[in-house]
Amino acid sequence: MSATSDLKPAERGAGERTTPTGHRPLRETQGNAGRRAVANRVALTVLTVAMVVAVIPLVLILFKVASEGLAAVGWNFFTLDEPTYRVEEAGYRAGFVGTAYIMVGAILMAIPLGLATAIYLVEYGRGRLASFVRFFTDVMTGIPSIFVGLFVYGLLISSGAIFHTGFSAFAASLAIAIIMLPIVTRSSEEMLKLVPDEWRNASYALGASKSRTVLTTVLPAAAPGLATGSMLAVARGVGETAPLILTALGSRYLVTTYFSDAQGAVPLQIHSGAMQPFEAGIERAWGGALSLFVIVLLLVVVARFVGSRANKLG
Template sequence: MGVLTGAMVLAVIPLVLILYKVGVEGLSTINLNFFTMDEPTYRTTEAGYRAGFVGTLYIMAGAIVMAIPLGLATAIYLVEYGRGRLAGLIRFFTDVMTGIPSIFVGLFVYGMLIASGAIFRVGFSAFAASVAIAVIMLPIVTRSAEEILKLVPDEWRNASYALGAGKARTIMTTVLPAAAPGLATGSMLAVARGVGETAPLILTALGSQYLVTTYFSNAQGAVPLQIHSGATQPFAAGIERAWGGALCLFLFVLILVIAARWIGARANKRA
């Protein structure tokens, strides 16, 4: 117990130090202007991350629509229908995609949608960034959903069949409602992973210091991109705002993780 407790303390120390440092540096920067103003220059003190927050909302909304339904459908196929080589091949590529560095995903989307001679030329945009983030989220959603669906007892499926329901109806009315809390948890964790990605956005969204409301055209801002840009320039005001953006991003991810754990805990109690 002593060894395990010491290991736990050592594991928690970096998290506490990160939270303390980001909180101390970023809390003084966050105010109304931080959420309602753009950042025309790094040296000005009256500026904010409005472009980044709106851009992140655009990008993540598109990524959620692309990744979560497809990931859930893939998991349903693997658990309820998948047999043989095809299912094994899907699982293999899902595992491979989980370990691919995110910068490679950005390069892939850049070559497919943005570079000269791209298959579908759309240019730097929120759409291209959404595709990259969706590719990162997809294997997380698929693998977590597959494991959750496997936990639904076969007796429940058999009872549904005994009442005359077909396979599709059994999945929709018995399996998915029973697995819903776990599916929501896995999806939220995938969103938490995607919202903090920076490398793919450099190659797909490119970034913008001004508010951009288009989705399929024009370079788009994002909070991770503004944090990266602000932290690497020499002006104190820009660096302070980078700390504020980091704190907001940290709190958002923390809220998603806590909500996912809470949903999972309530589901376990009901079980």
């Protein structure tokens, strides 16, 4: 408490209004209130302008992709293959099926491993090993995706590969899983840290073991946040193109094998269609970009919805 507040009301300056308890009334305006109000308005204006500038590119991209690709999206677009770029009646069936193959495999590889790593770091990890895992995870988050594709290419596809499998959906799934893994791990770790220690101690007090506490108390409490982080990782992986060029290679025809044969994917078909000179192929590339944009947008919206619901329930 300041020296001024320690004085009796009669000992203070005649111009300074006080309450019977010796404090200044809350309704009394301070001398710098006008300057602070101006600074607040200026800061709010700057932030609003920055937000508008940041949103403009997104709106322009969405408008361009929608205006160019909406005409190509139809029933045939999802049910037909694309034998040549110049044919009018064709679609991206091979790409959508291939993307589903690749992402299902990547999800099964990345999400369980990422959750297990996060559980270890939060509940069991101590010392240098845990610090190394966190550091390595942060480094992996910033690695360009093309490097991941090169790694998987050297591991599974090249002539000197350790496990030679050739171009396949499996190789592509492994590359996407490596990209998703640090995202799942870091987001899951932060969600697990938000679970109060009191909940863990209450479980221990009831006689539960460490593993049972994690399975029945910690994971259910953090489940909405874990789901949100996992969906954001899937949204990141589904739009990757560079690693697929070196692992899936691409195919314009439907491929149902997983461990053999080059596999198609929507990002690869968009990349190939946009590079050729035929109008029909370019239009389908815009349609593929619009479809991929909608898929990623839906994943992000679902993740945000789950997160907001979790906050309200919490």
